[in-house]
Amino acid sequence: MEGKNRKAAALNYKSGAEAVPRITAKGSGAVAEKIIEIAKANGVPLKEDKQLVEILSALDLYQEIPQELYKAVAEILAFIYTLGKKTNPSLPPPTWPV
Numbered sequence: 001m002e003g004k005n006r007k008a009a010a011l012n013y014k015s016g017a018e019a020v021p022r023i024t025a026k027g028s029g030a031v032a033e034k035i036i037e038i039a040k041a042n043g044v045p046l047k048e049d050k051q052l053v054e055i056l057s058a059l060d061l062y063q064e065i066p067q068e069l070y071k072a073v074a075e076i077l078a079f080i081y082t083l084g085k086k087t088n089p090s091l092p093p094p095t096w097p098v
Helices: 030-041 050-057 067-087
Strands: 007-012 022-028
Touching (some): 007 050, 022 030, 022 050, 050 067
């Protein structure tokens, strides 16, 4: 979806004691395009999921992902891990509990 109706949300996940993904950026239109541009420029994997981005866009910035979304977010993290494993075979598995 291109243009002013496009939406994007960015997640940040760090393993450790507080290993809960958080919303770090979200927006629509030009803001969404900028989020995507920055992600691509930094080699951040992108996954299109229109339903999930709608839900994530309703959350506050830096808000922890609610438990109801753990499965969907875990699928995204697994997707990213799989992409990363292809370029870095020694990449350790994610530690986020699902």
